[in-house]
Amino acid sequence: MSPTPFVVLSAILFTIGAVGVLTRRNAIVVFMCVELMLNASNLALITFARANGNLEGQIAAFFVMVVAAAEVVVGLAIIMTIFRTRRSASVDDASLLKY
Amino acid sequence: MISTATTVLTEAAHGGHVPVVDPGSAGSLALPLVLVIALPALGATVLLLGGRRTDRFGHLLGTATVAGSFICSLVLFFAILGRDAAHRQVSLDLWTWFSSGRWTVELGLLYDPLSALFLLLITGVGSLIHVYSIGYMAHDERRRRFFAYLNLFVAAMLMLVLASDYVGVFLGWEGVGLASYLLIGFWQYKPSAAAAAKKAFVINRVGDIGLALGIGLIFTTFGTTSFSKVSQLTSAASAGVMTAIGLLLLLAACGKSAQFPLQTWLLDAMEGPTPVSALIHAATMVTAGVYLIVRSQFIFEYTADARLAVSIIGTITLLMGAWIGCAKDDIKKVLAGSTMSQIGYMVLASGLGVAGYAFAIFHLLTHGFFKANMFLGAGSVMHGMDDDVNMRHYGALRKAMPVTFLTFTMGYLAIIGFPGFAGFWSKDKIIETALAQNPALGICALIGAGVTGFYMTRLMLLTFFTEKRWEPGVHPHESPKVMTVPLIVLAALSVLGGLLLLNDWIVTFLAPVTGAAPHEEPPLPAIVISLLAVLVVAVGVALAWFLIGKRDVPREAPAKVSVFTAAGRNDLYGDAFNDLVIVEPGKSFTGGLATFDRSTVDGGFTGTASALAGLSGRLRLAQNGFVRSYALSLLAGAALVLLALVVVNLG
Amino acid sequence: MNGFQAPKIEYFTVSPILIVLGVAVLGVLIEAFVPRARRYVVQVVLAMAGLIAAIVTSVMVFSRLNPGSDSPKGGSIVAEGALAVDGPALFCWLLLLVLALLAVMLFAERRLEGGVTSFAGQAAALPGTEAERQASTQGLEHTEVFPLMMFAVSGMLMFPAANDMLTMFVALEVLSLPLYLLCGLARRRRLLSQEAAMKYFLLGAFSSGFFVYGIALVYGYAGSMGFAQIAEAVSGQTGSDGLLLGGIALMAVGLLFKIGAVPFHSWTPDVYQGAPTAVTAFMAASTKVAAFGALLRLFYVAFGANRNEWLPMMWIVAILTMVVGSVLALTQTDVKRLLAYSSIAHAGFILTGFLGIRSLAEVPGGSLTGVSGVLFYLTTYALTTMAAFALVTVVRDSAGETTALARWQGLGKESPLVAGTFAFLLLAMAGIPLTSGFTGKWAVFAAAQSAGAWPVVIVAVLASAVAAYFYVKVIVLMFFSEPVGEGPSVTSPSILTGSVIVIGTAATLVLGVVPGALIDLLGRVGVFIR
């Protein structure tokens, strides 16, 4: 079986994630969409690892997961602060800095 | 009538040889040669830098330096007079003025019979006019400065006629232009004087285009601009080039000598003090154009076309000047018109080639005498009439100013060509030669002589005869001695100037410079031509007598006049033409260019700047503060990057 | 367990990273165990000591680099191929460590805020609440910023040395995550600061998503994470091109985002403006160095063989970056934002140098390479920028820093020294000779032009002319405009910020007048190993 379906799936997931980032207002959801993009990458990595016959991709996938976890920590902290300050998690509300 | 002394040269001329400038070393003449320029130059420097400290003796110093120059000129003149014809050219290189590539210009002096005569005229008449000015300018608080400028003029004029190189001539050429500018505008507080001064300089500069380009063409053609070297090379140059050089030099001459079409400045130049008009705008500077043409005979001899152009210009101007002279009521403007006209004669003569050069110079000298005489006389009249120049306010002054009247009469008789007087000899020769070479021009010259008789008689009648038409409160009186003595001397010269032609002396004397002409038979015997000329003049005089002398002269110029008079009064519409064709379009062009400079040229840059700022202002709106739109731009960027990669690698 | 082989780690060679990481971890422990009152001193001393130690070891490693006299190659692949410690990497390390040292000094500045650092007293306290006021009156400080910064520095050190894609990704995240936090910790204007942090974080995460997907694609193409293997695959041109091109594009997005290239620049002005100025200084200088180091290595080492495929894309990005950065800066009204746009334009200039990629055979002996040019420009720009932002921190009014340009009017009268120094730094950024900005520009343009990228160079000089305008505008404002109202005031900083300004300015001058030594050094070491 060719790896193509997996890769296509991962591409679709990635696109969904990217579009989600663009369309959703809630910071948490936006962030989750980013996570989706990372996981789409993981799928691709694992697919290629299998296709290539080595483990590097799988290792990378683990790293990405770890990094994503770290990102969650940092991200939630930031989003929480904003939420507490503004009583809103909408990314559109934070638009003082412009031009 | 050609004397034996010049036979050799004459034969050479027959063989197509044009005299070359081949001077010997100045030797013992070096000192006077340098002094002749240095004295007035020094005078000018001292008087200009000395400031008020020199006010007391400024006029005396100024006169003394020119007198000293005159003595040097005499010394030089008699020194070469004692030599044989072949050794009358001497030169003195002072220092190398500048050099570049193969072009080296020496600041050198060339003294030959031509310069010799000019030197005597400039310093001689110059001295007399300086003396006269002591009296004329006695009450002007800036008299010292006036003498400084006069000295500057004399120095520059001497430089002009002594230079051994076209560039040296240029130095003197613009030097006299400067002096003329300063002196025309001497009474600067009068806006008309200041404007006239500027006009004179600017129009002269138009002529100088010719000199500058002429120098360019001479250098390109011969690789040198010194008279002696150029004169040795001209025989090998092509006629076309020589014509071009000739026409360029003619343009220069037109500017300086107020010839058509650059004549308009001369009438305005009468704004200057009258001694200035006498010295610069009658006797010397305005004849520089004639000098230039005669000096460049080694060029003009190889181009009949350019010579013809010279003659035609001269003829046109002599008629125009005479015409203007007929219509003016301002005594100085009549004289100015007359000057234009007389220089027209000289230019005409110098265009006639070998046969005419000497007569051009001859007329130049006699004109220098009688016109200076009459200008100073006019100055004397004005002096007595409280500086009124309108002849309609004169009349019957012969009794009030006897000396002025008598001396002026000598000048009058000379200019109209009364037999025996200086002008008779010189003008007659020009008409004779012109008729021999180009009958059409000759007849014009003849007519011009008649008109001269008319307008000069009109001037005499309006000024010295007819009834009094003085302004109330004016009490004409004779001028002081210091002014009348120069008048007397000049009157004497006006009478006796013709002696120069005795035994063809002047022709012979100038032959080493101008070449000697083969004798040409005029279409009519010489004596007939002379009689004819006298007859024409007599008609003119008689006409004036009947039109003016026999009638009442209104104090106000009649408004209803013929087209011809109106044209004459308006300087034949020369200024109107210039205004219409050059000044006004020039002004609008300048204005348009200023707008263009601001809006288009500078606007192009400032416009770019503001366009960038506008772009910036619009682009920054994209930075709208919404993180999602940033993300969109990021995604778009990713697409762009991908697209760029794909397009490049598929293409 | 026979056959076990311990991984070979060249501890000494990578010691700078380890030291910095160690200090960071130690810093966290200090936060936990050292009394609040002493934390500040301990953290500052520890951070500085750690950085100095790292500098010392880096110099020692550097001195062992010993490139051949004829070939500038030198260095070694360490940590089982994860890191390449070669000339460019070491140079980046040294530069980053020095910048970090300067940044620590800026972070530690307490005099400007009247005895506290410019970071939030208590980030958790809501702006405008009693809690915040209390934190402020108690003189609370977040000394966590020091370990956070050290973590970021360790990521930055790894970034340009990373020799495989995974290490590069991890380094990217290690350098980014602490920065996101640091951005949100401003003591004043906290709303802006938090907004900056959020924007930076969301966009950063978004872009790293692209980066990771790019890694996946390249991995799929080459079958390996290692740059050497990728380079081999690329030059052998095996496998499908689509994967490679897609991978290159997406990885480029991730890196270009970090350096702030157009069209991935939109976070830069907002974040630079909102973040605490000390953090902006650190970010502007160090992130650029690290990211460009990584960009150079990735594209030169891994993708060098097919540069003709991606160079046109980079030309476009470079041109866009210079033009948009310069033009947008024209209408800015805030100093920090202006400097942000200026940093975008400078990213474009550096990218121009990046285009000067040539194979070693193409480089005539003794002439400048793209790597040397870029590294030199990074040095000059980073130091100048550091000093410029440091100067921004001293111009204040009662509400803290006054970054509105309108309030800078007449600064030249208030403080000729500050205004003069700032003017000098601006002239350097404009690229006037006798400043490092000029030699830097020369170096990158020369590198680009040597590689035939003259159209980009022409755009670059025109963009420089546009850029000159807004620098000059600020000078005009400072010297030739009358102050509005009370006018700006200059608070005299402690020796910490003072030294940063002095060092940055001095470097700007020295590198402008006698850059020879540094340039020659870069000429000797400016080649990657693989």
Next chain:
Amino acid sequence: MNVPWLTLLLLLPIIGSLVLTIMPARPGSALPKQIAIAFSVLTLALGVALAVGYDAGGGYQFTENTTWIKLFGAHYSLGVDGMGLTLVLLTVILTPVVMVASWNDGDTGRWGAKGFFAWILALEGLSVGVFAATDVFLFYVFFEATLIPVYFLVAGYGGPNRVRAAVKFLLFSLAGGLVMLASVIGLYVESAKTSGGPTYLISELADLDFGTSVGRWMFVGFFIAFAIKAPMFPVHTWLPDTTESATPGTSVLLVSVLDKIGTFGMIRFCLELFPEASRWATPAIVVLAIISILYGAIMAIGSNNIPRLIAYTSVSHFGFIVLGIFVMNSQGLSGANLYMFNHGLSTAALFLITGFMISRRGSALISDYGGVEKVAPVLAGLFLVAGLSSLSLPGLAPFVSELLVIVGAFVYTPWAAAFAVPATVLAAIYILWMYQRTMTGPVREGVIGMRDLNVREVSALAPLLLLIIVLGFFPKPLLDVINPSVEHTMSEVGLSDPQPNVTEAEVAK
């Protein structure tokens, strides 16, 4: 003995500038001015000593050469040939003159007199560097560095629009400089390809043969920068704006000294480094130069603002200089070289005298004057002399150079000369019309009671006018050093003067 004379010459004023900068400011104190004058006079003395020690035929002299940035191929390399020497002399002569003339002009400016004189000294030092640099990189560094003092001189001291004008000046110059930078880097790229490695030494670059198209591109880069600097139509618009706002002293240094960098650079770099490209571009540049000549003159006629008028005359004069350079023969080049010096003198005199007048009346508009001659004859007289030298009256210095250029143009093609020469008429109009409107006629309201020039002002002008007159009759000392350097340029470019059409040999036939 190996004394770095030129380094001393350029360091001396810069040291003076630093001394002024660090000395404590005491309002109203004349000490800074005295120190500045002392430094500039010392520099002048040193400069004159160098000129005396210069061997006219000896090529580059007082050379120094140290490698500066090896990898860039840059050297700290100084030396002067005839052209460099004359321009260095011009710089060191004009600086003290400007200082004396502008004695009080700096008092009310942004940094007071201390700053004014410090900037002037800095400018002097950097200008010497520009003219003495024999390394392109070094030249470029000085070229750009001179902008800073001028910028602050204009922006800090002058009329109401000075800041705007200063920015405009700076941006034009910077833009030109940056375009040139692309070419400067091109030189590096080309020289790096050679076996000798990268070099910026003019002597070594001149031996390189760039490809046709590369050479032409680089030529264009240099030329644009120099055309802006000179300035030529259509990139001249910064100059009138700048002189309108700057103090007369600044304008003198800007127009008389700094703008010469443009024409200096055209000869030194455009011609000597890119002979092929220069010949290729000649027709276009000659046309551009002629447009500049006429355009500047006509714009001058149309100006009612005196400093603007003088600026436009300079556009015209620079047109002549460029024309002289690109007609590519001995006369044109010698004339252009000499013109640079003479134009420096005459324009300086004009700016300073009108500056004195403007400071008295408080207006720069011609229409506000009238009859000045009556109340201030010395001012009027010196004004006239300066004006006459600007219109190239024979006997005054600029005449020789202008005639050489015209004749050089004629040798190139008669049409070039024919189009250029009418500018002499226009020059008469703009100068004399200005004189007429300001100096003559009835004394106008605001002019009544105007003081004549005082001793300081006259003594500032005296050396200029004296030089103008002496060099009018005896330009030989300058030409003696200029001509060999022109010959050198001609041989570098591979030019020789055309033979005259008629020679003695043909006459003999």
